[in-house]
Amino acid sequence: MKLIILENYSQASEWAAKYIRNRIVQFGPGPGRFFTLGLPTGLPRDHPESYHSFMWNNFFKHIDISPENVHILDGNAPDLQAECDAFEEKIKAAGGIELFVGGIGPDGHIAFNEPGSSLVSRTRVKTLAMDTILANARFFDGDLSKVPTMALTVGVGTVMDAREVMILITGAHKAFALYKAIEDGINHMWTVSAFQQHPNTVFVCDEDATLELKVKTVKYFKGLMLVHNKLVEPLYSMKEVGAERSQSKKPYSD
């Protein structure tokens, strides 16, 4: 695992963005596509809190992505399990996930794989834990009855199949989950811990998220920042990709 510790939320975001950009350029997009993962069911597509709206407003409308390359699980599909199975097929057809980017919940869940989810699960319908419902209430004016109780999500196993996994964790309220994810054992009650068995994981966090970690752990990884920063500097650009291709850079391994 690479644990990247930045001072605050904006620095962590910026580091992650640069890393993703470099990875995209290296990947050499063309037939490249990407997928988005966790979608609460029951929300109409144009509901301001639907993932469609969220992704549109925060991402798609700012970039020149072609709509055919966007695959969001449709929580309003008539047969939800078929929708999930089709999603898995699409991932396979696209050649597998190159880089998975996600966050974790305060209960240590990855996507909507709530505590107790199988660590080899695939894309499916999941009932949400109370913790998650409470955490999402803020998007529904604090009214618990309006928060969806089920979600379509990629499974832990689906994410483990990705060639690289990046998890973003910021804020003190995630500190305990981060501790459970990386300093404790692998446990299906803290599904993010499954990535201890993934060959290529990057955790990007801010100082507040490290509050429950051992000082030793934090010092060790902070000491590695010089090496890790080489992943974001130099910042590659699509225009240089032609020249760089011959000397393609590989990501540093653990």
Next chain:
Amino acid sequence: MPSNKSVSDAPIVQFTNCRILRNHQLQREDLWVREGKILNPEKLFFDEKGSADVQLDCKDSIIAPGFIDVQINGGFGVDFSLATDDFKSGIDLVSQKILSHGVTSFCPTLVTSPPSVYHQVLPQISVRNGGPLGAGILGAHLEGPFISKEKKGAHPEHCLRTFEAGAFQDLLATYGSLDCVQIVTLAPEMRRSSEVIQELTKRGICVSLGHSVANLSQAEEAVQHGATFITHLFNAMLPFHHRDPGIVGLLTSDKIPAGRRVFYGMISDGIHTNPAALRIAHRAHPKGLVLVTDAIAGMGLAPGRHTLGQQVVEIDGLNTYIAGTKTLSGSVATMDTCVRHFQEATGCSVETALEAASLHPAQLLGIEHKKGTLNYDSDADFLMLNDNLYVQATYIAGEEVWRQDASGM
């Protein structure tokens, strides 16, 4: 970018690098247009998997809904209250020229005139959409002749009338036809006005109070019967008095029926109303303020003598008086000047100033579902303005119909 639209093949235009007025705020968002209407890009993206055919860089302009002028008597030598042979080309001329002022829809206004004028002129006014040839016509505004003698202002006394004999039938006989009439200004203290107001409201015509000596309770009664507008607030009505606020008191009246709003026109040319009075009205009832020009034939022309219906008016700078008197008669202000002056005088936000000339008149006429906003599915009538609120380009139904050229003409 190739598009794959399942709903329509019409080209999609995306206006980028701009700030649009939406939800009462200037937001950094792109404006998408298809088939003359504002398009929802999120729906286009997810449902149709479509994208823009053309992208236009607006160079950081402000994009606002087109202005709507509900009181304009003419301009550029054309007088809507004069029954000339080339009336139609006159109205076409004005509707084309006001595009440069940012007006995309208007109500040609007729001042008090003899019935023969109404019978000749009204059939020549038709409600029509705007386009490259000019701003859209929403319907006529008939200001008079059922108004008060004491507050006639520039209206000719010999043409004033009452409807105490036949109420609505008298009105209909005077005008001849109400087919393309959108607004009627009358004085509510006149006998049988309540019946007339109710009948007009039933036909979807907006009733406005003006040129009147009504007290507050007469005005409130008129509102209860359906009146929703006040013609050029402060002008041609009793001044505000603290024991009888008169028509001005409607701005803060508690007798307005629930769910209804009283709107009021203001000519913010710096002459008709002292800026302090403009501020008082705005602060008392900001959501009801509708900017109007009350422009007359001389607008857009050199100073001198022009007509206003049956009268002769003299233009001297920005002032327009009945020839030989100090009675104000209309203005030569343009709508964009009024918006700028309003913003300066009240210190209000750019959004508020723009809405007073677009959203509020649309709400007054009950057409805000298609005009006066940049909401999805509205008509794509909009303006590009610079930060000082000077109009750079005017669009109607998504098509550019006027642009400021480089020489600043």
